[in-house]
Amino acid sequence: xxxxxxxxxxxxxxxxxxxxxxxxxxxxxxxxxxxxxxxxxxxxxxxxxxxxxxxxxxxxxxxxxxxxxxxxxxxxxxxxxxxxxxxxxxxxxxxxxxxxxxxxxxxxx
Amino acid sequence: xxxxxxxxxxxxxxxxxxxxxxxxxxxxxxxxxxxxxxxxxxxxxxxxxxxxxxxxxxxxxxxxxxxxxxxxxxxxxxxxxxxxxxxxxxxxxxxxxxxxxxxxxxxxxxxxxxxxxxxxxxxxxxxxxxxxxxxxxxxxxxxxxxxxxxxxxxxxxxxxxxxxxxxxxxxxxxxxxxxxxxxxxxxxxxxxxxxxxxxxxxxxxxxxxxxxxxxxxxxxxxxxxxxxxxxxxxxxxxxxxxxxxxxxxxxxxxxxxxxxxxxxxxxxxxxxxxxxxxxxxxxxxxxxxxxxxxxxxxxxxxxxxxxxxxxxxxxxxxxxxxxxxxxxxxxxxxxxxxxxxxxxxxxxxxxxxxxxxxxxxxxxxxxxxxxxxxxxxxxxxxxxxxxxxxxxxxxxxxxxxxxxxxxxxxxxxxxxxxxxxxxxxxxxxxxxxxxxxxxxxxxxxxxxxxxxxxxxxxxxxxxxxxxxxxxxxxxxxxxxxxxxxxxxxxxxxxxxxxxxxxxxxxxxxxxxxxxxxxxxxxxxxxxxxxxxxxxxxxxxxxxxxxxxxxxxxxxxxxxxxxxxxxxxxxxxxxxxxxxxxxxxxxxxxxxxxxxxxxxxxxxxxxxxxxxxxxxxxxxxxxxxxxxxxxxxxxxxxxxxxxxxxxxxxxxxxxxxxxxxxxxxxxxx
Numbered sequence: 001x002x003x004x005x006x007x008x009x010x011x012x013x014x015x016x017x018x019x020x021x022x023x024x025x026x027x028x029x030x031x032x033x034x035x036x037x038x039x040x041x042x043x044x045x046x047x048x049x050x051x052x053x054x055x056x057x058x059x060x061x062x063x064x065x066x067x068x069x070x071x072x073x074x075x076x077x078x079x080x081x082x083x084x085x086x087x088x089x090x091x092x093x094x095x096x097x098x099x100x101x102x103x104x105x106x107x108x109x
Numbered sequence: 110x111x112x113x114x115x116x117x118x119x120x121x122x123x124x125x126x127x128x129x130x131x132x133x134x135x136x137x138x139x140x141x142x143x144x145x146x147x148x149x150x151x152x153x154x155x156x157x158x159x160x161x162x163x164x165x166x167x168x169x170x171x172x173x174x175x176x177x178x179x180x181x182x183x184x185x186x187x188x189x190x191x192x193x194x195x196x197x198x199x200x201x202x203x204x205x206x207x208x209x210x211x212x213x214x215x216x217x218x219x220x221x222x223x224x225x226x227x228x229x230x231x232x233x234x235x236x237x238x239x240x241x242x243x244x245x246x247x248x249x250x251x252x253x254x255x256x257x258x259x260x261x262x263x264x265x266x267x268x269x270x271x272x273x274x275x276x277x278x279x280x281x282x283x284x285x286x287x288x289x290x291x292x293x294x295x296x297x298x299x300x301x302x303x304x305x306x307x308x309x310x311x312x313x314x315x316x317x318x319x320x321x322x323x324x325x326x327x328x329x330x331x332x333x334x335x336x337x338x339x340x341x342x343x344x345x346x347x348x349x350x351x352x353x354x355x356x357x358x359x360x361x362x363x364x365x366x367x368x369x370x371x372x373x374x375x376x377x378x379x380x381x382x383x384x385x386x387x388x389x390x391x392x393x394x395x396x397x398x399x400x401x402x403x404x405x406x407x408x409x410x411x412x413x414x415x416x417x418x419x420x421x422x423x424x425x426x427x428x429x430x431x432x433x434x435x436x437x438x439x440x441x442x443x444x445x446x447x448x449x450x451x452x453x454x455x456x457x458x459x460x461x462x463x464x465x466x467x468x469x470x471x472x473x474x475x476x477x478x479x480x481x482x483x484x485x486x487x488x489x490x491x492x493x494x495x496x497x498x499x500x501x502x503x504x505x506x507x508x509x510x511x512x513x514x515x516x517x518x519x520x521x522x523x524x525x526x527x528x529x530x531x532x533x534x535x536x537x538x539x540x541x542x543x544x545x546x547x548x549x550x551x552x553x554x555x556x557x558x559x560x561x562x563x564x565x566x567x568x569x570x571x572x573x574x575x576x577x578x579x580x581x582x583x584x585x586x587x588x589x590x591x592x593x594x595x596x597x598x599x600x601x602x603x604x605x606x607x608x609x610x611x612x613x614x615x616x617x618x619x620x621x622x623x624x625x626x627x628x629x630x631x632x633x634x635x636x637x638x639x640x641x642x643x644x645x646x647x648x649x650x651x652x653x654x655x656x657x658x659x660x661x662x663x664x665x666x667x668x669x670x671x672x673x674x675x676x677x678x679x680x681x682x683x684x685x686x687x688x689x690x691x692x693x694x695x696x697x698x699x700x701x702x703x704x705x706x707x708x709x710x711x712x713x714x715x716x717x718x719x720x721x722x723x724x725x726x727x728x729x730x731x732x733x734x735x736x737x738x739x740x741x742x743x744x745x746x747x748x749x750x751x752x753x754x755x756x757x758x759x760x761x762x763x764x765x766x767x768x769x770x771x772x773x774x775x776x777x
Contacts, residue, residue: 106749108749108750
């Protein structure tokens with residue numbers, strides 16, 4: 001139990017998982033072809049960033065709550081953004097009968 | 110005085126312009142005419158009331174001297190430091206006089222145009238509402254010009270009257286001759302205004318002020334906004350530029366001469382007169398309002414406004430006032446000679462206008478303090494007043510004739526005195542007035558001018574008397590050719606010329622009455638250069654001589670033109686060259702054509718055009734085509750594949766971020 005008593009929280013303990021999450025998000029966004037999967041990857045990146053906000057707020061300036069609030073707002077906006085993204089995907093599906101991003105390349109020169 | 114009343118004088122015509130210009134096409138022709146005329150009528154009454162208050166209420170007289178009163182003077186454009194351009198309203202003898210002249214003639218013309226701007230079947234001309242809108246714009250600009258408190262305000266409105274003159278000359282814009290006439294008027298006066306602007310800049314840079322009051326007047330102790338014209342201030346202003354010479358003249362002389370150049374352009378003095386005869390392409394009421402009575406005397410008004418400066422400049426040995434005299438004298442003679450040979454009745458009147466304005470210029474030019482205390486100044490303003498009335502009358506009469514006959518040419522008229530009695534009588538009154546027959550108004554003002562000339566130099570007197578004789582001659586030549594001779598037969602199906610509707614004859618009758626009695630206005634009590642009343646009376650010696658000259662000239666015209674006879678032909682063959690030159694206006698237009706087309710176009714404009722087309726345009730085209738080719742080459746980058754964009758973005762972000770970190774670590 002000595003280990004548990006001496007346990008100290010450390011910002012790296014949060015930042016490393018968050019970095020991992022972010023990289024997973026980038027990887028997924030670049031490699032998955034399905035737009036829903038890309039959207040999920042995007043959310044992953046967003047959450048990683050939110051986590052960074054909270055962590056930095058807690059460890060750098062605990063007296064203020066700016067980072068926390070920023071995160072709350074970001075979550076709310078992310079929810080709205082997801083709804084918009086889903087709407088776009090549904091419309092893309094109606095037009096192309098497909099949500100594979102490789103096939104949705106009409107917007108070019 | 111409250112500022113509301115004078116402000117209304119300016120604002121009403123402006124509102125009329127906006128109203129008729131914006132909403133004119135939604136109203137009937139008739140109502141546009143009625144509204145425009147009524148608006149001008151109200152402005153006229155307000156102007157009369159203002160002038161009445163100024164001249165007769167006694168509030169603007171201090172120790173027997175008429176003061177200059179600034180009703181308001183508002184900062185309009187603050188640039189920096191003391192460089193502020195103001196817009197204001199100056200009430201003094203000449204501006205009050207001009208308010209009366211402008212609004213009277215403008216109202217008459219508004220009324221007259223109701224009849225003139227439609228054909229014999231009562232069909233309105235297209236653009237009738239536009240015509241009234243432009244007339245209002247012109248009235249606004251001209252009123253703003255005469256009440257200007259500073260030279261820059263005057264310049265602004267000066268350009269505005271130029272613009273409205275352009276719009277009205279080119280009113281029949283489907284007619285190529287009208288279009289080219291309007292362009293000519295615009296370009297020639299703009300060229301003159303270049304001199305005016307440079308003059309303003311020199312004058313205001315040297316004296317440090319735009320303000321007329323600081324240039325020519327001293328404030329009256331204890332009374333706000335009130336000034337008295339004072340030669341001492343003008344002397345101080347001129348001495349700020351003392352000792353600076355440029356090309357043999359002092360700086361101030363150059364400034365005044367350049368300012369006068371602007372006046373030469375507007376007032377059609379030789380050699381910048383060429384636009385005025387062509388400006389007769391506009392509708393005749395416009396010629397009466399702008400190109401006879403008001404706008405073209407702006408040059409005279411400008412010199413009168415700065416007269417103390419000109420006068421002191423002359424005292425200090427400057428040549429500005431002598432230049433005014435010489436230019437005026439040459440123009441007066443030239444225009445009178447040309448007027449004797451023209452066919453188009455409006456052209457005759459145009460040249461007569463040039464000649465009469467030159468009279469006013471000469472009168473200012475010969476005005477000296479020692480000659481009856483600047484009688485010339487007062488005579489010039491007097492002649493401006495009477496000339497505005499009788500010349501507007503003559504032009505409106507000519508308009509009635511043209512409207513009835515359908516041609517500008519006197520050969521198409523002849524013998525109209527029985528068919529158009531009202532026009533005949535009023536036109537005759539105008540002719541008598543301009544010829545200077547007692548008791549018509551022109552007699553009095555011309556007598557004052559000749560007295561002023563006589564006091565200055567005998568040469569000026571003889572010269573101007575000769576021109577006065579020529580004036581009487583060509584006016585009666587015109588009169589006889591129009592109203593006498595044998596009548597043309599009226600062909601089947603044509604209308605016989607007859608007197609025009611009341612909207613056209615009423616202004617003629619009113620103006621004829623004014624032109625008859627305007628000479629009895631005690632002008633010396635009202636308008637003098639420094640506000641002191643001047644009791645000169647008529648110089649009967651000079652008056653009787655000029656009367657004899659005028660009567661002789663009329664007699665000669667009667668012998669030559671009363672009936673069709675071979676005498677004019679014989680006279681013409683006596684001086685064939687003179688006649689041809691005068692008929693062709695001494696080839697001034699051809700001279701200008703030669704200078705502009707052959708010399709300036711070929712030696713300056715063509716190389717510049719080549720440079721523009723090949724070097725400047727070429728550079729721009731090169732930019733465009735390089736951009737075009739490069740973007741065509743790299744357009745494949747925009748593939749439409751979202752994930753490839755993300756790759757580019759990611760790599761870019763890593764490179765930029767990594768680069769920044771590397772730079773920070775390496776160098777800091």
